[in-house]
Amino acid sequence: MTDNTGHSASLIAAGATLPAGVSSSRAVRRLQAAAPLILRWAFALLLLALLISPMLPLIYQSFVNRPLYEAGKLLTLGNFTKLFADPSFQSACVNTFWFAVIGTIVSTAVGFVAALLLERLDLPGRKTLKIMFLAPIFVSALILALSWSMLYGPGGFADIWLRATLKFGLPNLNSLGGMAVLSGVSSAPVSYLLFASAMGNIPGTLEDAARAAGASPMRATLGIIVPLIRPSLLYCVLLNFVLNIDQLAVPLIIGGPARVQVLSTYLYDNGIAVKSDYGLVSAAAVVMLIMIQVFVVGQKYALGDLRRYTTVGGKSLRRGLVPMGRAGWTVSALIALYIVLTTLVPSLFLVLRSFSSFISPLVPITSVLTLDNFKLVFGYEAYIRSIINTLIVSIVGGLGATVLTFIGGVVAYRSPPAIKRLVEMSAFIPRAIPGIVVGIGIFYAAIIFPGGSYLSGTLAILMIAFTIRYYPTGFALLGPSMLQIDQDMERAVRVAGGAEARSIIAVLLPLLRPALVGCFLLYFVSFFKEYAAASFLFGPNTAVVGTTMLQLDMMGNLGPTAALSVVTLVLTLPIAIFVYARD
Amino acid sequence: MTKNTIDLGRRRVTQGLGLLTAGLMLSGSGFVEMAFAAQPEYYPKDYASVIEASKAEHGVLVYSNMGEMNWAPLIQAFNAEYPWIKVQTLDLGSSEVFDRYYAETAAGTNQTDVVVSHSAASWLDFIQKKGGVNTDFVSAEADKLPAYSKPSPGIYTISVDPYFIVYNKALISPEEAPKSIQDIVDLVTKDPARFAHKVATGVPMANAAAQNLSNTYIQHVGVDKALQQYTALGDAVDVYRSAGQIMEKITTGEVLIGFMLSGIQVFPLLADPARAQILGYAFPTDGTVMLMRHIAMAKTVKNPNSAKLFIDFVLSAAGQTALSAGGLMSYRDDVVLPDGPTGYTYKKIETEAGASSLVPTTFDAKTMIPPQDLIDKVNAALHVQP
Numbered sequence: 001m002t003d004n005t006g007h008s009a010s011l012i013a014a015g016a017t018l019p020a021g022v023s024s025s026r027a028v029r030r031l032q033a034a035a036p037l038i039l040r041w042a043f044a045l046l047l048l049a050l051l052i053s054p055m056l057p058l059i060y061q062s063f064v065n066r067p068l069y070e071a072g073k074l075l076t077l078g079n080f081t082k083l084f085a086d087p088s089f090q091s092a093c094v095n096t097f098w099f100a101v102i103g104t105i106v107s108t109a110v111g112f113v114a115a116l117l118l119e120r121l122d123l124p125g126r127k128t129l130k131i132m133f134l135a136p137i138f139v140s141a142l143i144l145a146l147s148w149s150m151l152y153g154p155g156g157f158a159d160i161w162l163r164a165t166l167k168f169g170l171p172n173l174n175s176l177g178g179m180a181v182l183s184g185v186s187s188a189p190v191s192y193l194l195f196a197s198a199m200g201n202i203p204g205t206l207e208d209a210a211r212a213a214g215a216s217p218m219r220a221t222l223g224i225i226v227p228l229i230r231p232s233l234l235y236c237v238l239l240n241f242v243l244n245i246d247q248l249a250v251p252l253i254i255g256g257p258a259r260v261q262v263l264s265t266y267l268y269d270n271g272i273a274v275k276s277d278y279g280l281v282s283a284a285a286v287v288m289l290i291m292i293q294v295f296v297v298g299q300k301y302a303l304g305d306l307r308r309y310t311t312v313g314g315k316s317l318r319r320g321l322v323p324m325g326r327a328g329w330t331v332s333a334l335i336a337l338y339i340v341l342t343t344l345v346p347s348l349f350l351v352l353r354s355f356s357s358f359i360s361p362l363v364p365i366t367s368v369l370t371l372d373n374f375k376l377v378f379g380y381e382a383y384i385r386s387i388i389n390t391l392i393v394s395i396v397g398g399l400g401a402t403v404l405t406f407i408g409g410v411v412a413y414r415s416p417p418a419i420k421r422l423v424e425m426s427a428f429i430p431r432a433i434p435g436i437v438v439g440i441g442i443f444y445a446a447i448i449f450p451g452g453s454y455l456s457g458t459l460a461i462l463m464i465a466f467t468i469r470y471y472p473t474g475f476a477l478l479g480p481s482m483l484q485i486d487q488d489m490e491r492a493v494r495v496a497g498g499a500e501a502r503s504i505i506a507v508l509l510p511l512l513r514p515a516l517v518g519c520f521l522l523y524f525v526s527f528f529k530e531y532a533a534a535s536f537l538f539g540p541n542t543a544v545v546g547t548t549m550l551q552l553d554m555m556g557n558l559g560p561t562a563a564l565s566v567v568t569l570v571l572t573l574p575i576a577i578f579v580y581a582r583d
Numbered sequence: 584m585t586k587n588t589i590d591l592g593r594r595r596v597t598q599g600l601g602l603l604t605a606g607l608m609l610s611g612s613g614f615v616e617m618a619f620a621a622q623p624e625y626y627p628k629d630y631a632s633v634i635e636a637s638k639a640e641h642g643v644l645v646y647s648n649m650g651e652m653n654w655a656p657l658i659q660a661f662n663a664e665y666p667w668i669k670v671q672t673l674d675l676g677s678s679e680v681f682d683r684y685y686a687e688t689a690a691g692t693n694q695t696d697v698v699v700s701h702s703a704a705s706w707l708d709f710i711q712k713k714g715g716v717n718t719d720f721v722s723a724e725a726d727k728l729p730a731y732s733k734p735s736p737g738i739y740t741i742s743v744d745p746y747f748i749v750y751n752k753a754l755i756s757p758e759e760a761p762k763s764i765q766d767i768v769d770l771v772t773k774d775p776a777r778f779a780h781k782v783a784t785g786v787p788m789a790n791a792a793a794q795n796l797s798n799t800y801i802q803h804v805g806v807d808k809a810l811q812q813y814t815a816l817g818d819a820v821d822v823y824r825s826a827g828q829i830m831e832k833i834t835t836g837e838v839l840i841g842f843m844l845s846g847i848q849v850f851p852l853l854a855d856p857a858r859a860q861i862l863g864y865a866f867p868t869d870g871t872v873m874l875m876r877h878i879a880m881a882k883t884v885k886n887p888n889s890a891k892l893f894i895d896f897v898l899s900a901a902g903q904t905a906l907s908a909g910g911l912m913s914y915r916d917d918v919v920l921p922d923g924p925t926g927y928t929y930k931k932i933e934t935e936a937g938a939s940s941l942v943p944t945t946f947d948a949k950t951m952i953p954p955q956d957l958i959d960k961v962n963a964a965l966h967v968q969p
Binding site: 068076088091146149153154155156157174176252253256257258259260261269294321357359360361362363367375377382383416442443446449453456457475536539540541551552557561 | 671672673675676685686781783786789822827831837848851861870910967
């Protein structure tokens with residue numbers, strides 16, 4: 001790990017002959033040798049600055065007694081004492097813990113099993129199932145929660161139907177457990193993506209070796225895949241835990257009738273909706289930041305020496321799929337059933353809802369079919385503009401974020417440990433901040449830092465905010481894949497006389513292609529759906545679909561909200577199919 | 584409180600009388616009126632210069648908690664009269680409107696001309712602590728508006744939202760149909776099993792506007808009575824953050840009765856004839872809270888003439904007629920609309936439910952933000968986790 005840069009420095013120093021005419025003075029040569037290292041440090045520090053920029057105003061805010069923009073601020077610990085003394089904060093913390101634990105278990109387990117089955121086994125309809133399984137990432141969690149609530153809530157369509165036919169209803173969705181399961185299911189595709197890119201890099205030869213040594217297929221999987229997937233597993237648990245803590249849509253929709261308050265709704269209510277107490281919000285964000293950093297450090301100790309997970313070496317082959325025969329149909333059917341229940345039926349309900357003025361068992365559906373919802377969405381210039389804005393932010397911002405993540409990965413995993421630690425720590429900082437707080441933080445950052453005023457009210461500030469918000473997710477996706485690529489191949493390029501940039505372009509980039517595509521896709525859909533971070537940053541000309549959808553929902557008519565999410569689905573699904581059909 | 588409302592109502596009737604005739608007359612001065620619709624006679628003599636000056640400005644930027652579709656008919660009507668003024672609206676939460684204003688003012692990037700919100704407590708902060716309202720601004724319509732709609736200098740009312748009861752007509756028989764909150768309480772007490780989790784309302788203490796709303800009702804019926812009602816409703820009630828969800832669930836029959844639901848959200852849905860077959864509604868006789876949505880010119884106003892024209896138009900009879908097409912409810916007595924869910928005005932509800940049933944929200948500290956103790960009691964009664 002440590003020797004890469006030192007290695008290249010020594011290569012040059014050890015007398016690679018310099019072209020004639022170039023000064024051969026010792027100082028210049030030393031500078032040339034140090035250039036890659038200086039670049040790395042510069043990038044790592046810039047990345048840190050970018051990712052903590054929303055946190056700095058917040059940390060400052062948490063220790064002063066007035067909003068940042070007011071004069072006469074005094075340093076105080078009052079925000080923290082107020083926070084810890086609040087019984088709602090205490091109960092919200094306990095609820096959030098269980099919510100996050102259950103959500104993480106569901107998301108990780110479902111994502112792992114699905115990735116194992118769909119990435120390693122030769123199942124009938126594998127590609128279709130895979131795309132279908134990933135579909136929930138294209139639907140806003142907000143709208144998925146609404147569909148679930150209408151279908152699977154107590155007294156919902158599925159509940160009524162089950163009671164009528166089988167004489168028993170569904171377990172109560174309007175509960176902490178119900179919320180957590182829904183949250184876990186809606187983030188399972190993210191876990192899948194994490195596991196899939198890591199699993200794709202484990203060569204089948206390892207399993208074959210286990211099988212040849214007499215292990216059962218099950219034993220081979222558990223013995224080979226599970227240990228090798230450990231970095232992804234730990235990243236996944238970390239990511240899901242934080243995703244669940246940050247989850248706002250599900251508690252907003254179901255938390256009300258479930259009578260459950262979690263940290264995100266606590267922040268939403270006490271920080272934004274009720275009294276805009278930024279001191280309290282900032283203090284809570286700082287507490288969350290500390291909690292998550294503790295978690296990151298714990299994860300680092302659990303992982304230990306990362307070189308043990310290197311599997312894509314120079315000699316390994318591309319993986320093959322395990323043939324399944326008849327049993328494959330059963331497995332496919334089970335996966336299909338899961339997809340139908342969690343995704344397909346709610347999505348169809350959503351589509352149906354977008355084409356009707358309402359849905360009720362009391363009125364035949366044919367009498368309420370209408371195109372009004374779509375006419376409404378396309379009838380206003382502002383709504384159309386928000387769709388176009390979203391496309392620009394998702395594509396341009398998504399590409400920018402992918403490049404930044406790739407460079408971040410190179411700097412982290414092809415550098416001395418000090419830089420690696422710095423980049424890894426920075427990458428996870430934004431995850432500790434709820435989206436809406438990222439929005440406020442960036443907003444303040446644009447005020448405080450020079451040049452920021454040019455950014456406010458533009459699409460660029462949205463791209464920056466979204467990139468900061470989703471950087472940990474993208475980094476978590478790319479990081480493990482990068483770890484699995486043996487540096488020997490890059491060293492081979494270097495030994496053969498290629499520059500470092502050449503080694504990255506010729507070796508790293510092609511090998512990382514699936515992970516990079518997954519990374520871009522994740523950014524694209526995350527940016528497309530994001531509303532929390534945008535709500536403080538969008539201006540009259542820079543509204544995005546996420547904020548428009550939230551406004552439509554809050555105004556109370558589900559029809560246009562459903563229509564807009566169908567538009568989102570139509571715009572994002574072909575991209576996903578295009579990307580995954582090639583894989 | 585109740586007595587006050589009646590007096591105000593009476594005064595408004597007399598105030599409205601002169602307007603129709605005034606609106607028909609032309610005030611001929613200069614060529615500006617030749618090209619555009621004439622202003623009513625009671626408008627200031629120099630109004631033509633305001634119109635002229637607005638042409639050199641850059642439109643109007645409005646921070647509001649109203650949606651695009653609420654604004655559209657109003658802005659369309661405004662632009663028919665002043666086609667050169669581009670109105671941009673930014674739809675935010677009821678207190679976010681102000682938070683954004685403060686933060687942007689601090690940054691020196693504030694471009695806001697007009698502010699619209701229904702969060703009374705946030706307005707008080709805005710007026711008293713931050714001096715955000717342009718108090719020099721006096722609308723040309725000021726004298727034609729009811730006194731209750733002008734709570735503080737420079738602050739006017741764009742619309743009034745009634746909060747009322749909606750129920751599923753197919754599942755609640757006409758004899759059972761609730762006419763008041765107490766009727767709902769009686770239904771639930773009589774048959775708790777049938778109504779368990781079948782009654783819905785918004786989170787009563789969710790935010791400043793909701794607290795204002797709930798507390799106005801609580802103070803109207805009396806704290807003890809209100810707490811008794813909340814306690815009796817107890818387990819029967821599920822609370823939701825969005826009225827949209829409640830309306831969907833009443834339509835499916837998952838929820839039988841909803842109460843304290845906002846007109847701006849419910850009226851447009853009731854206008855759908857198919858939905859109207861299923862949904863019944865009533866303005867509760869023991870307290871139909873009328874939430875005032877206020878409008879003011881911001882101190883930071885960059886386009887004062889355009890902003891003046893805009894607010895004057897919003898408050899005019901023509902503007903108030905136009906905004907009802909966007910789902911908002913007018914409070915001017917000289918606005919006459921065809922009957923139907925989107926044709927309600929303050930006066931019509933007053934006639935239908937009785938003047939003593941209506942409780943407009945005010946800037947009175949007593950009804951504004953409830954004491955923590957009361958918030959806790961209401962939350963405990965409804966088993967809402969604070």
